[in-house]
Amino acid sequence: MALDLSVDASAPKAAAPGKYLFGPVVDFLMLGGSAFLILPILFLVPLEYEGLVAATMVVVAYLVNYPHFAHSYQIFYRNFGRKVSGNGYDRSLQLRYILAGIVVPLIMAAFFAYGAATANTRLLGYAANAMFFFVGWHYVKQGYGMLMVDAVLKRKFFDDRDKKILLVNSYAVWILAWLQTNTAVTQGKYYGLEYYTFAAPSWIANIAMLAAVASTAATILMLINRWRRNGRALPYNGIVAYVASLYLWILIARINPLWLLVVPALHSLQYLAVVWRYQTNVERDGQDAATNPKPEILSVLGPLYRLRVLGFIVGGAALGYLGFWLIPFVMTALIPYDKAVLGSSLFFFIVLIFINVHHYFLDNVMWRRGNPEVSKYLFR
Template sequence: MASHALTAPVADAPAPSPKADPVPPVAAKAVPQPRYLFGPVIDFLCLGGSSLLLFPLVYALGDSANVAGVAVTMLLVAHFINHPHFAASYQIFYRGFAQKAFTPALGRAMQARYLFAGLIAPVALVLFFLWGAGTSNSRMLGYAANVMGLAVGWHYVKQGYGMLMVDAALKRLYLKDPAKKIILANCYMTWFASWLGLNAAASRWELWGLAYYSFAVPTPLVTAATAAAGMTALAAAWVLASEWRRMGSLPWNGVIAFGVSLYAWLLFVTVNPVWGLMVPALHSLQYLVVVTRFQLNYERDQLTNPDYKKTSLVRRIFGGNPLPHLAFFFVVAAIVGWLGFWGMPTILDGLVPYDSIATTGTLFLFVFWIFINVHHYFLDNVMWRRENPETGKYLFG
């Protein structure tokens, strides 16, 4: 969830007047609004609580942990959590894309966002990779991997902020705008400091055999950014404490999601190699619980339309129960995720000739992994905005 600047989709309901007539019993039976995505325990574990349980354990193991074994395990987990989370965003974004991008059905601003993220951004990325590979410019391709790190960091912090806003909306515990601005400032500074730190840590990494080049970062800049991240963290803690006093409570699952996304998953991800291997799965799990809520409500809504059921073979097979449709959605996500990260790049690496001396490693694996990670940011920047009508309808409905 990249630019997850979600705020409450509805305003606080006004308190009833003490002089108002009593509400008739029939009219008072309103449908209760959900206060969790799936319940207190599931929300806690999926949004970030599992990290609170795992992080101390992994940190206590130190370097004695079997890194190779964990790496193999997490590679298997990626097939069922990490890669499907990317594919799910493609399924949601491009569903009904023609109407979203070529008609003002969602408003002109959203139409422009869909056009840019859905057409212009991927074409620009493809042209860049064609140029880099065609000219065997491995250094420019390496810088693309660095940009991926920049986008992934942004994605993590904005998703953490988005989880806080989603939980606040569900709990009807709306943070004031000044508080949200300070929290966002902490997001931006933590993201920037972590990216600078990554560049300062080493001048060259590798991804699928291709060099991952970093930018030269002055040490004073890293120090200043880290200090700014620390100061905004203190400010964010202060405003959350103030909001707690004002409202009497906080959306705690959202607060935990925000905290682990910024610090456990981004700023301190390098404290242990095993933890670094586990973080992408935890981030994807956080994303998928929101997608599950969104998609389940989407299926329920669509299945109320008889025409929708008639025009879809899947709907005719599974009938009116939304759960099989949800399962089918995730099966497709698993297949598309495998094709995007392994199937298609592996086939292309075997079929398409390129200068394997100048461009070492598995070029198409490198390109596909970076493309999907970077493009995912652009998709989420559109899908999960509060201005997107689908967000309020299916996520909070």
């Protein structure tokens, strides 16, 4: 799960000062500000209400988490033939589309097919740890990407040195968080299957801690310097997104059991802010975008492009339900396997990990500087 977007001063000059994805308050809440409001409240909620919070987040998953995954597939595989043929895309980007869109899912499908066929629970369990590894990577890269997006919209750019500091800090915090969950060989359960953590040496964890502290300090100093150079102004919503992604959603995610249940929805909401804005600009580019839809009863929704954006969102919700529930349910009913060894939720386990990991590879291609669609539609 990554929004790997490294935009800079070469981005479209049409972006006006003070421009937002949706507005100052909405951007603040969707990009990460809601995390600062929700986390303190969760500390006041007794742990015996964990079941109620979990049930609520299941509903939220249908509305936020699943569509956020589905939207990446809708965008990535749209006009996929043109992308893999290199029509309008440079050679490097063409190869990335082929790798992420064809090679990676085939490799993962073969991996899970072998693990399930051989009932190799340890091999499948390591896939869960790999998912946690990529999820952390995705979160911090998306936080960095959100900061770069807001910087372009506000015309408050970071130079190459600033970006290196931000990226180094992102990776340092991510590695520290991942090592904190791998300080000893432990065993847990995920959808009924056991997964294992690694015994990372304590000296490596200590080095990671020092690196994270040092890079955080360097980042704070850089932001102060940038604030002065930018006329005492910064892309504040982007900074909120960056801080929330690194520290609240990754580094201290385990500070409260209830917080662990909420973080995925907040991360997904951050992603949706960009995707919905992007898709709105795509639909506005159509020749008939400003016309009224037919039949006339639909005109209450506004111009035709709004109806198409709504269709994109509804399609994402339906695709999310299909991927996370219907497909694994049907696979469980039709494909025989050793339930005594692998449990009754094997295909839910496989599909969830597959989509999470593949989502990272998809986003790593789509939201890159140099992708013509990003430069054309994201900053309008």
